Amino acid sequence: GDSVTQMEGPVTLSEEAFLTINCTYTATGYPSLFWYVQYPGEGLQLLLKATKADDKGSNKGFEATYRKETTSFHLEKGSVQVSDSAVYFCALSGGNTGKLIFGQGTTLQVKP
Amino acid sequence: EAGVAQSPRYKIIEKRQSVAFWCNPISGHATLYWYQQILGQGPKLLIQFQNNGVVDDSQLPKDRFSAERLKGVDSTLKIQPAKLEDSAVYLCASSLIQDFAEAFFGQGTRLTVV
Numbered sequence: 186g187d188s189v190t191q192m193e194g195p196v197t198l199s200e201e202a203f204l205t206i207n208c209t210y211t212a213t214g215y216p217s218l219f220w221y222v223q224y225p226g227e228g229l230q231l232l233l234k235a236t237k238a239d240d241k242g243s244n245k246g247f248e249a250t251y252r253k254e255t256t257s258f259h260l261e262k263g264s265v266q267v268s269d270s271a272v273y274f275c276a277l278s279g280g281n282t283g284k285l286i287f288g289q290g291t292t293l294q295v296k297p
Numbered sequence: 298e299a300g301v302a303q304s305p306r307y308k309i310i311e312k313r314q315s316v317a318f319w320c321n322p323i324s325g326h327a328t329l330y331w332y333q334q335i336l337g338q339g340p341k342l343l344i345q346f347q348n349n350g351v352v353d354d355s356q357l358p359k360d361r362f363s364a365e366r367l368k369g370v371d372s373t374l375k376i377q378p379a380k381l382e383d384s385a386v387y388l389c390a391s392s393l394i395q396d397f398a399e400a401f402f403g404q405g406t407r408l409t410v411v
Contacts, residue, residue: 189339221402228301229340229388229402274339282352283328283392285400287339 187212191275191288198265198295206260206291208249208275216279218242218251218258221287223272232260232273265295299323301403303389309409315377318406322370322391328352329366330400331374332388340388346372379410 192207210216220232220242233242238253247262258275275288302321310316322329327348332340343362345352348369357364361380366372376383386405 226404228404229390231399231401234399276339282345283394283400284330284342284345284353285332285340287341289337289339 187216187277187279187286189275189277189286189288191273191291194272194290195292195294198293200267200295200297201264202295204260204262204265204269204293206273206275206293208258208260208288210256210258210275210277212256212277212279214279215253216277218249219276219278219285220247220249220258220260221274221276223274223290225271229274265293267295267297269293270295301389301391301401303387303403303406305406306404307407307409309411310379312381312410313378315375316379316408317376318374318387318389318408320372320374320389320403322372322389323401326391326393326401327369328392328394328400329372330388330390330392331364331372332390334386334388334405336385343374343387376408379408381410384408384410 188211217236219234221229222232233244235242235251241250272290274290276285329346331343334340343357344354344364346366364374388405390400390402392400
């Protein structure tokens with residue numbers, strides 16, 4: 186079945202460092218890909234998405250490109266802030282039901 | 298715009314007891330999802346409703362879990378009887394339509410079974 190694999194965490198960075206969180210997927214067909222973020226004490230929020238190959242999703246300085254050839258959707262940010270500390274989930278949605286299949290999540294800690 | 302509301306936020310019960318969670322989706326959202334998030338894992342879909350009909354309940358342990366969405370608005374998820382392995386955060390989400398629409402999540406209900 187469809188699945189998502191994320192890099193293990195926690196990831197600890199200093200403020201203004203470059204961030205990459207790796208995400209690869211296995212799916213039949215052409216899924217849509219998402220990054221969700223969960224800040225401490227809050228619910229999951231959509232960070233960005235891409236619906237077809239080579240699309241780039243971006244939001245709040247974060248970017249991810251849908252790479253069909255490598256089945257990847259890595260999350261990047263050029264300069265992280267303390268306020269970016271959260272848990273990040275990569276997810277896919279295949280078919281037409283809207284059902285999301287999540288990776289296990291990656292905790293990011295940004296230190297001043 | 299009000300978000301997805303869930304209650305209670307926290308619940309502690311003993312094994313073999315029953316428990317119910319409530320969700321009020323964003324107004325006008327036809328699709329409602331219940332996800333289970335076990336500590337250290339990503340959320341896993343339990344059941345999906347389109348209005349008041351079930352679209353997918355393939356991952357719902359039907360011997361102990363049940364869910365309903367009367368009148369296509371609010372939804373309740375029930376566990377009876379609870380097991381230790383049911384300890385998790387139960388997330389409700391809703392979307393306008395089911396196809397590629399953004400899903401909005403509530404803050405979840407943290408269930409601890411002792």
